[in-house]
Amino acid sequence: MNKMRSGLKTIKRKYFPLIKSLQTALLLITGIAGYMSARCPVHNIPTVLGLTASLLLSISGSTVLNMWYDRDIDAIMPRTSKRPLSTGETKPKEALIFGLTISVIGVTWALLLDPLYGVIIFAGLFFDVVIYTIWLKRLTAWSIIWGGISGGMPVLAGRVLGIGHLDWVGVALALGVLFWIPTHILTFSIRYHDDYQKAKVPTFPSTYSFQTTRLIIAISSVLATIAFGAASYGVGLTWGFLRLLVVLSTGLFILAVQSLRSPSERITFGLFKYASLYMLSAMLLMFFAGI
Amino acid sequence: MKKISILDRVLLLLTVLLAAFQISYGLNNLSFLATWSYTAGFGVLLVAGLLLIILGFEGLESQIVVIVSTLIPLCISMGLIAEHLAKFIIPYLVFAALGFAAIAITRYAVEDKTATIVLAGVHGIAGSLITFLPIILSIQGKVSAGYFLVGIGGALIGAGGLLLAFLKAGKPILSQKTILTVLPILLVLMTGAFVYGFSFR
Numbered sequence: 030m031n032k033m034r035s036g037l038k039t040i041k042r043k044y045f046p047l048i049k050s051l052q053t054a055l056l057l058i059t060g061i062a063g064y065m066s067a068r069c070p071v072h073n074i075p076t077v078l079g080l081t082a083s084l085l086l087s088i089s090g091s092t093v094l095n096m097w098y099d100r101d102i103d104a105i106m107p108r109t110s111k112r113p114l115s116t117g118e119t120k121p122k123e124a125l126i127f128g129l130t131i132s133v134i135g136v137t138w139a140l141l142l143d144p145l146y147g148v149i150i151f152a153g154l155f156f157d158v159v160i161y162t163i164w165l166k167r168l169t170a171w172s173i174i175w176g177g178i179s180g181g182m183p184v185l186a187g188r189v190l191g192i193g194h195l196d197w198v199g200v201a202l203a204l205g206v207l208f209w210i211p212t213h214i215l216t217f218s219i220r221y222h223d224d225y226q227k228a229k230v231p232t233f234p235s236t237y238s239f240q241t242t243r244l245i246i247a248i249s250s251v252l253a254t255i256a257f258g259a260a261s262y263g264v265g266l267t268w269g270f271l272r273l274l275v276v277l278s279t280g281l282f283i284l285a286v287q288s289l290r291s292p293s294e295r296i297t298f299g300l301f302k303y304a305s306l307y308m309l310s311a312m313l314l315m316f317f318a319g320i
Numbered sequence: 321m322k323k324i325s326i327l328d329r330v331l332l333l334l335t336v337l338l339a340a341f342q343i344s345y346g347l348n349n350l351s352f353l354a355t356w357s358y359t360a361g362f363g364v365l366l367v368a369g370l371l372l373i374i375l376g377f378e379g380l381e382s383q384i385v386v387i388v389s390t391l392i393p394l395c396i397s398m399g400l401i402a403e404h405l406a407k408f409i410i411p412y413l414v415f416a417a418l419g420f421a422a423i424a425i426t427r428y429a430v431e432d433k434t435a436t437i438v439l440a441g442v443h444g445i446a447g448s449l450i451t452f453l454p455i456i457l458s459i460q461g462k463v464s465a466g467y468f469l470v471g472i473g474g475a476l477i478g479a480g481g482l483l484l485a486f487l488k489a490g491k492p493i494l495s496q497k498t499i500l501t502v503l504p505i506l507l508v509l510m511t512g513a514f515v516y517g518f519s520f521r
Binding site: 048268269270272275276277279280283284287295298299302303306 | 340343344345347348355359362365366367370371374375378379384
């Protein structure tokens with residue numbers, strides 16, 4: 030019993046931090062919300078469980094592989110230097126095997142659930158790990174577009190699993206996530222600019238300027254709210270929920286403009302946090318629309 | 321500046337959820353102007369609550385917060401006018417627009433004293449309307465008795481607004497710490513009174 034308990038503790042200490050639980054949870058919620066937005070027989074428990082498990086494993090798998098590949102730059106940046114791969118607590122080979130195993134299980138499960146759903150999940154994983162992390166992240170600041178595309182895959186996959194085919198609403202939802210990603214990641218790269226400089230990772234603030242980056246954040250916030258608005262209309266959200274989305278979107282837009290007008294550390298941090306809450310709220314609205 | 325506590329955050333979250341509920345479910349079968357006036361009022365409350373949760377009370381230091389938060393009583397009072405006193409819609413709309421513009425301009429263009437007088441004046445009129453109109457309507461029997469709770473919400477928003485206005489003017493009625501301790505309680509009680517009161521339409 031004690032051996033089992035200490036084994037669980039070791040797993041929690043060595044592997045759990047590799048998953049980036051908050052980011053994984055947010056992406057998982059987008060996938061479930063995409064499925065619920067279909068308003069199909071959503072109370073099909075085996076499918077919902079299959080969706081949740083396959084998404085959780087695939088997203089976690091891509092995150093672990095991402096962290097495995099980036100362990101050298103994580104060790105340089107103060108913000109990430111305490112991660113188990115950077116400190117040496119988890120061996121790179123262990124992380125690679127763990128990441129590959131859960132990725133393969135997740136994608137296989139997804140393919141068995143529905144081939145098109147599985148292909149989209151695989152595409153998300155491929156874009157994130159191969160195109161974004163391995164190929165482009167250290168070459169160009171524009172790599173975040175591929176990070177954004179892969180971030181949009183869970184919501185698209187969930188929608189596809191719900192309705193059985195691709196439709197414009199699913200694409201709009203994925204575009205909403207794609208345009209939301211800069212609001213999230215670019216505020217992060219402003220806040221931790223020195224860290225990224227130290228690790229020689231190209232970001233928008235280092236390649237262009239802080240002000241240009243803030244302008245891009247403001248534009249992408251507007252585009253994200255338009256995409257979510259269109260998707261919400263397509264999903265058939267009630268007027269009450271649409272009003273709520275308008276309010277939340279206006280808040281995001283005003284904060285982005287404020288960050289452009291009078292930039293400060295506090296506004297950047299506020300925008301970063303608000304953007305996460307915005308995404309969570311938008312997805313919860315899709316979720317409740319499907320109940 | 322007082323640091324925001326977990327209890328403050330919980331109370332603010334409750335405020336946000338109540339405002340979200342009112343926007344989503346509490347504005348059915350109203351005219352376009354009433355619906356969007358209430359949406360703007362509760363929307364500002366919702367976003368302000370979220371920003372306070374994220375940024376802490378330091379968020380109140382910004383001039384823009386003072387300006388935007390004036391929209392809460394102005395918009396809710398506009399909604400009440402649109403709902404119950406249709407013939408005053410245009411004059412009140414003009415008052416609300418001019419009042420808001422005056423607050424915005426005086427915040428940046430003139431000294432603190434004038435700005436505070438303008439803020440207290442506009443806030444006072446809007447707050448009095450939200451306080452007394454629902455009470456009068458429920459006494460007259462034009463709405464259910466429980467609608468008077470909207471008036472209680474109005475009184476609370478008036479009290480909160482004045483406390484913050486005098487604090488910003490450098491002549492606080494209570495100490496800054498006390499005001500910031502009371503503020504989340506005031507906000508949740510006010511929003512609760514509005515949501516419950518409006519359900520008695």
